[in-house]
Amino acid sequence: MRDNATNKQMNRMENSDMTPRTRPLWCAAVLITMVAPTSQGQEFDLSLENIMRGPELVGSRPQALRGGGFFGGGGPFSWSPDSRYIYFRWEQPGVDTTATVYRVSPREGRPERLDGADPDTILAGPATWSPNGRRALFSIDGDIVLWDGERSRYLTRGPGGESNPVWSADGGTVYFERDGNIMAIELSGVGIRQLTDIRRGDEPRTAQERSEQRAFVAEQERRFFEVIRDGHVERQPWARRAASPDSTKPKPFYPGQNKNVRNMRVTPDGRFVLLTVSEQARNARRLEMPIWITEDGYVDTYTGRTKVGDEQGTSRAAILEVATGEVTFVGDSVGEGERSIVGVDVAPNSRHALLRVETYDDEHRWYVVVDVPSLETRIVHHRHDPAWIGRLLAGTAGFMPDGESVYFGSEQSGWAHLYTVPAKGGEPTALTSGEWEVLNADLSRDGRTWYITANRDGFQEVHLYTLPARGGTLTKVTTAMGRQDVSVSPDGRWLAISHSEANHPPELYVQENRLGRDMRKITESTTEEWRRGPWIKPEIVMIPARDGTDVPARLYRPTANQAPAGQRPAVIFVHGAGYLQNVHNWWSNYYREYMFHHLLASRGYTVLDMDYRGSAGHGRDWRTAIYRHMGGKDLTDQVDGAKWLVETLGVDSTRIGIYGGSYGGFITLMGMFTTPGIFKAGAALRPVTDWAHYNHGYTSNILNEPQVDSLAYQRSSPIYHAEGLQGHLLMAHGMVDDNVLFFDTVRLAQRLIELGKDNWEVAIYPAERHGFQHPSSWADEYRRIFKLFERTLK
Numbered sequence: 001m002r003d004n005a006t007n008k009q010m011n012r013m014e015n016s017d018m019t020p021r022t023r024p025l026w027c028a029a030v031l032i033t034m035v036a037p038t039s040q041g042q043e044f045d046l047s048l049e050n051i052m053r054g055p056e057l058v059g060s061r062p063q064a065l066r067g068g069g070f071f072g073g074g075g076p077f078s079w080s081p082d083s084r085y086i087y088f089r090w091e092q093p094g095v096d097t098t099a100t101v102y103r104v105s106p107r108e109g110r111p112e113r114l115d116g117a118d119p120d121t122i123l124a125g126p127a128t129w130s131p132n133g134r135r136a137l138f139s140i141d142g143d144i145v146l147w148d149g150e151r152s153r154y155l156t157r158g159p160g161g162e163s164n165p166v167w168s169a170d171g172g173t174v175y176f177e178r179d180g181n182i183m184a185i186e187l188s189g190v191g192i193r194q195l196t197d198i199r200r201g202d203e204p205r206t207a208q209e210r211s212e213q214r215a216f217v218a219e220q221e222r223r224f225f226e227v228i229r230d231g232h233v234e235r236q237p238w239a240r241r242a243a244s245p246d247s248t249k250p251k252p253f254y255p256g257q258n259k260n261v262r263n264m265r266v267t268p269d270g271r272f273v274l275l276t277v278s279e280q281a282r283n284a285r286r287l288e289m290p291i292w293i294t295e296d297g298y299v300d301t302y303t304g305r306t307k308v309g310d311e312q313g314t315s316r317a318a319i320l321e322v323a324t325g326e327v328t329f330v331g332d333s334v335g336e337g338e339r340s341i342v343g344v345d346v347a348p349n350s351r352h353a354l355l356r357v358e359t360y361d362d363e364h365r366w367y368v369v370v371d372v373p374s375l376e377t378r379i380v381h382h383r384h385d386p387a388w389i390g391r392l393l394a395g396t397a398g399f400m401p402d403g404e405s406v407y408f409g410s411e412q413s414g415w416a417h418l419y420t421v422p423a424k425g426g427e428p429t430a431l432t433s434g435e436w437e438v439l440n441a442d443l444s445r446d447g448r449t450w451y452i453t454a455n456r457d458g459f460q461e462v463h464l465y466t467l468p469a470r471g472g473t474l475t476k477v478t479t480a481m482g483r484q485d486v487s488v489s490p491d492g493r494w495l496a497i498s499h500s501e502a503n504h505p506p507e508l509y510v511q512e513n514r515l516g517r518d519m520r521k522i523t524e525s526t527t528e529e530w531r532r533g534p535w536i537k538p539e540i541v542m543i544p545a546r547d548g549t550d551v552p553a554r555l556y557r558p559t560a561n562q563a564p565a566g567q568r569p570a571v572i573f574v575h576g577a578g579y580l581q582n583v584h585n586w587w588s589n590y591y592r593e594y595m596f597h598h599l600l601a602s603r604g605y606t607v608l609d610m611d612y613r614g615s616a617g618h619g620r621d622w623r624t625a626i627y628r629h630m631g632g633k634d635l636t637d638q639v640d641g642a643k644w645l646v647e648t649l650g651v652d653s654t655r656i657g658i659y660g661g662s663y664g665g666f667i668t669l670m671g672m673f674t675t676p677g678i679f680k681a682g683a684a685l686r687p688v689t690d691w692a693h694y695n696h697g698y699t700s701n702i703l704n705e706p707q708v709d710s711l712a713y714q715r716s717s718p719i720y721h722a723e724g725l726q727g728h729l730l731m732a733h734g735m736v737d738d739n740v741l742f743f744d745t746v747r748l749a750q751r752l753i754e755l756g757k758d759n760w761e762v763a764i765y766p767a768e769r770h771g772f773q774h775p776s777s778w779a780d781e782y783r784r785i786f787k788l789f790e791r792t793l794k
Contacts, residue, residue, distance in 0.1 A: 044532040046602060048786060051595040052778035055091075058591060059525040061498070061506045062090040064487075065101065066125040066140070075487030076498035077508060078124040081136045081147045083489040086496045086522075087124040088508060093527045104522050106494040106510045111522055123152050127490065129445050130171045136490070137165035137174060144176050146187075155185055156192075169268035169350065182266050182273055195322045196250055196273055198261045203254035251325020258282060263343045266322075267350040272372050273320040274343040274353040277329075281311040289742075292735055293767045304738045308696045309705040317343040317355045319372060330370045330377060331355045349403030352423050356397065362388040362701050367397060367408055369423045380421045381428055383410055387624035388701035390579075392416045392616075393438060399423070400469065401447035407431075409438065411620045418450070420470070431471040437617065443469065444492060451488055459552065459617045460540055460584045464495065477515055483586030488513065500587035502537040534559070534598055540583060543610065545640045547633075552583040552618075553641060554609040556597045557649075561604035565650030569793040570606040572638055572645075572679075573597065574660030574667045578626075578698070581617035582609060596782055605789070606649055612637040612667075626702060628709065630691065630716040631670035638671060639678050654680060655793040659785055661685035662740060662770065665731075669718035669748075672729050681728040681792040683785040686740050686770055689748040690717045694740065722751045728792045729760040732781050734768030 050057065065078035065087040078087045086106060089099040092113070101119055102111045114122075120141040127136040127147075138145045138152075142161035145152050155174060156162045162183075165176040174185050175195070182195040221228050255261055255277045263276040284306045291300040306312075318329045330353070331341040338360040344367075345354045355368040367381040383389060393409020393416050400407055400420065407420045413430070416437040421428040432438055432452065439462065440453040450467040456474070457463060462483040466475045478484040482501040489496070495513050500506040505526060509519040539557070542550035562568065573593060575582040588594050597607040611618065613625035613633040625633045638658065645651040658668050658679045665687025672682040691699050692706045692713050703712040714720050733745040745762060752760055763784050765777050772778050 042532055044529070044534065046534065046595075046599055048596075048599070048782050049779050051599065052592060052782060053775050054592065054778065056775070057527060058505060058530050059093050059527050060091045060099070061525055062088045062102070062508045062523050063099070064125065065089060065119055065122060075496070076485045076506075077487040077496040079487060079489050079496065080124045081127055081138075081490055083491040083494065085124070086487075086508070086510070087122055089119075090523060090525070092523075093525065104508075104510070106489065106496070123147055128165055128167065129490075130167050131169065132171060133445055135171070137167070139163045139165055139176075144174065144185075146174070164264075166266065167268065168270060169348070173270060175266045175270065177264060180261060182264055184270060194250055195266065195270065196264070196320060197252045197325070199252045199254045200260075201254060201257050203252075250322065253320065253325065253327050265343060265346045265353075267346045267353075267372065268348060269350040271322055271350065272346070272353070273322065274317065274346050275320060276315050276317050276341075276343045278313055278315045280313045281306070284311040287741060287743075289736065289738060302736070302738060304741075305695050307693055308691065308699040308703075309707050310696065312360065312696060314338075315340045315342055317341045317353075319353060319370065319375060321373070328375055330375060331357055331368050333377065334366050334368055334379060335359060335364060345398040347399040347403035347423065348401055351403060352399065354397065354399060354406060358389070360700075361704065365389050367406060367421075369406065369425075378425050380406055380423065380425050381408060381410070381419070383412055385411070385620075385624070387627040390416065390620060390623055393418070393441070396441055401443075407441075409441070414620045416620075418452070418467075429471065431467060432474065435619065437619065442488075444488070445490065446492075449492075451486070453485065455617060459581070459611075462584075462586065464497075475515060477513065478511065478519075479516070480519055481585055483584070502585050502587065503535040505587045505591070533595070534602075535595075536598070537585065538597075538609070540585070543608075543637070543641050543644045545633075545637055549613075551613075551637050551641070552611045554583050556601045556605075556607035556609075558604045558606055559598075559601045561602075563604055563652075566652060567655070568606060568649070568651045569604065569655040569657070569789070570608065570642070570645045570649075570651040571597075571600055571657045571659065571789060571793075572641055573607060573609040574612070574638060574658065574664035575609065575615070576660060576662030576664045578614050578630075578663040578702075579616050579623060581611055581615055583611040583615075584617070592778060592782075596786075599786070600789070603790075605793075606645060606651055608641050608645060610637055610641050628703060628712040628716075630702060631667065631674065631718075632715075635667055635670050635675065638667060639675050642678055657681040657683075657789045657793050659683035659685070661687075663688070665740075666718065669729075670721070672727055673718055673721040673724040676724060676726045679727055681730075681788050683730040683732065683788055685732045685781065686734060686737055687718070687731065687744065687748075688740050689744040690719045692717065693744060693747075719748050719751055722748065722757070723755050725752065725755075725757050725760065727759065728788060730763065730784055730788050731760065732763040732765070732784065734765045734770065734772065734777075736766075736768065737770045739770035 064076055085103040087103045090102045091099050101114045101117045104111045123138060127138055129136050134149050136147045143157055144155040144162045144165045146155050160178050162176050162178050165174055172187055176183055180198050184193045184195055227233055259277055259279045261275050261277055265274045286306055287304045289302045289304055291302055294300050316329050317331050318327050320327045334357045340358045342356050344356050353370045357366040357368055363385055365383045366379050368377055369380050370377050390411050396409035404423045405420050406423055409416055410419055415435055417433055418431040418438050418441050419428040436456040438452055438454045442451045448469050452465045452467055454465055455462050463476055463478045464484055464486045466477055480499055485498040487496040493513055495511045497509040498506045499509045508522040510522055511517050511519045538554040541553050541555045543553050545551050582588055600607050642656050646653045656679055658671050660668050665684035668682040668684040669687050671679050688694055691703055703716055706713045731745050733742050735742045749762055768777050
């Protein structure tokens with residue numbers, strides 16, 4: 001690592017500008033080292049090259065051994081089935097050079113490093129528990145493993161990949177998927193049976209077609225050959241007929257050309273299979289992207305997604321009867337127009353199946369119950385949203401343990417909450433309610449308790465709550481400031497918690513599953529160097545918007561070199577992803593930007609980071625406020641933030657910059673193009689410049705399809721407004737970005753050239769995708785951003 005003097009020398013800014021016409025005379029800026037007092041009197045190097053090192057500086061959070069995730073999928077950590085250990089992958093600072101397997105007891109002890117352990121031999125992670133709750137099934141490295149309460153044994157072992165194990169109603173049979181089919185294994189030792197025979201493509205010619213063709217050929221033989229007519233051939237040994245086909249084998253099902261079967265779920269009695277048949281779009285045109293930096297020195301090509309409005313695939317749900325192989329499509333009568341019909345769940349009592357039907361414009365969603373074997377169908381819930389139905393809790397739907405009630409997530413109150421409804425139909429019952437959102441909901445093993453992750457205590461906090469399965473009192477279990485994502489132990493006694501705060505990344509904590517118990521910290525993943533830094537918990541402030549709404553924001557006040565009131569520079573950061581939350585009390589995914597904002601504050605900048613309209617965590621109306629006009633309220637929120645900085649914090653209205661990536665880059669462009677005089681400079685990173693060229697799933701929800709709603713695309717796409725560019729613009733883009741293609745920036749650059757604009761520049765990164773991977777690229781990009789602000793705002 002370089003010493004501070006070397007870093008200062010390396011980080012000097014070049015005395016150059018974007019064009020000779022706009023190049024001012026200015027002094028080279030130096031990225032200074034900020035001293036953070038510690039008990040040892042050590043310094044932290046707050047330079048761009050240092051803070052853009054990423055995990056090498058900050059460290060890497062502990063992760064689940066397998067099947068982990070912060071929403072479902074087993075939670076952030078992996079439990080052993082006996083609840084004795086939490087297993088996780090961890091790169092302990094100063095010990096590991098790569099992610100290594102660790103375990104820890106929830107009751108006591110420190111993390112134990114399992115040197116040389118094969119993760120595929122460790123029984124931990126998401127489990128499917130038997131009806132009596134005493135045994136568990138695991139899918140590990142393509143095999144099904146049974147834990148009987150004391151020891152484990154492989155039910156399958158071989159090259160074929162097995163997955164998605166489930167129990168029969170009596171616990172005597174295990175169903176699982178292998179090679180796209182449902183198999184059954186009797187635990188009594190009978191062996192493996194194949195329940196379905198899913199083929200590819202179209203069914204061969206029908207029996208009638210075959211019989212007609214074969215009858216014609218046989219008649220020819222009788223007509224031409226006497227040895228056939230006199231029975232000579234039939235009397236020969238080779239003419240003996242083969243044995244009758246095995247009638248116990250499942251009947252083949254051919255989904256058709258360009259179609260595949262997915263989401264298979266077998267009823268616990270083994271009689272029926274719910275499945276979804278998906279058909280790929282036949283005439284859609286996929287984008288081709290050149291790969292510039294290759295091993296052999298020749299340009300390669302990557303084929304990616306389609307554009308919004310292009311032909312989309314379809315899906316239909318069906319019920320397959322195992323005994324006969326009969327396949328019946330269900331749900332087709334629900335709704336009108338183009339719809340997606342997906343199989344969701346089968347009832348524990350084997351009497352019902354659950355479907356989700358959605359229109360392609362995402363304005364309607366139905367949950368539909370299908371009775372088996374009668375196949376009677378009824379709608380149990382219908383949600384309509386004139387904008388679009390949100391995806392939060394979209395995957396939260398299924399049957400309650402009795403099999404006669406359905407649970408689902410919905411925004412029908414304006415906030416994402418949990419509901420139940422009888423399988424026979426009736427009025428839904430809200431299990432949760434209020435102006436807050438349920439982020440995730442899981443039933444306990446015994447089916448008596450909901451474990452709910454929610455922001456009930458304010459948008460800036462996320463905690464674990466418990467709730468009786470049929471509704472009742474919501475009880476808060478975790479209390480620490482910040483965010484808690486939890487994996488509950490199989491016995492329900494312990495919580496493995498991924499806890500973070502605004503100024504510290506997530507760590508593993510353990511807590512008894514009881515209100516008021518203290519959390520015990522297990523890991524410290526940050527480096528000693530990073531912990532010497534000046535990291536603050538940003539203030540959360542509310543910015544008054546022009547429509548009377550208060551917009552949440554994070555505020556970083558200047559820590560040094562503060563100019564007199566009325567002359568202070570400011571920068572507004574715009575988070576990406578559109579539907580994402582960045583104003584909260586937990587660790588941000590934008591942790592490099594978080595550190596960059598400390599650097600800006602040390603140079604006298606005020607930094608504002610807003611949860612503008614369209615952001616997550618604030619309910620349905622906040623989410624849909626950008627319907628048919630991106631760059632509308634989401635942009636005016638930034639402009640109102642700039643006004644608040646001027647009126648409240650002494651910021652100079654002529655010294656405000658704006659920057660962000662992806663959606664944040666898009667907002668930056670709209671700000672520079674459509675709000676003259678507000679932003680002196682802007683850095684648009686990997687920006688969407690024309691929504692007609694982005695993907696279908698995201699864009700069509702908000703703007704409809706371009707061939708249907710061209711006005712929405714014209715007023716929402718920066719390329720239509722490029723003639724309004726004022727101030728100084730930097731665009732930065734990875735050339736192998738397969739999300740927002742480099743193509744977007746190329747098209748806008750050509751537009752700016754033809755408009756005769758000269759106060760802009762483009763930085764390209766030939767080996768980077770949407771999210772940069774290399775510290776050198778991060779440092780180069782943010783050096784350019786910093787240089788832009790220093791030159792134009794100081």
